[in-house]
Amino acid sequence: QVQVVESGGGLVQAGGSLRLSCAASGRTFSPYAMGWFRQAPGKDREFVAAISWSGGSIYYADSVKGRFTISRGNAKKTVYLQMNSLKPEDTAVYYCAAANGVGVPTNAYGYDYWGQGTQVTVSS
DSSP states (O other): OEEEEEEOOEEEETTOOEEEEEEEEESOOSSOEEEEEEEOTTSOOEEEEEEOSSSOOEEEOTTTTTTEEEEEOTTSSEEEEEEOSOOGGGOEEEEEEEEOSSSOOOSGGGOOEEOOOEEEEEEO
């Protein structure tokens, strides 16, 4: 079993920054891609960013390009999401996920293990 745990959410004013962290532990499998998704109240879960095992392949949703940066720690089991120039519409529960197999999914169905989520609230 693989456990995925997010941290770093909170309340920030519009224009501010937050850094989310995600760590995978337990029966690990390698290589694996990791991704961030978010879900706002009353909306579907949406893709935010994803990164390959090596860090050489990175994908972003259009809504966060140029503002968010996904990166992977040296130990590979940790992934970060640096969020700058935050907007009220970024308010959501942010989820980290890990994917078995090859490729870097940008769809939630491609991920096998999920964290419990961390709340990000951006005030106007």
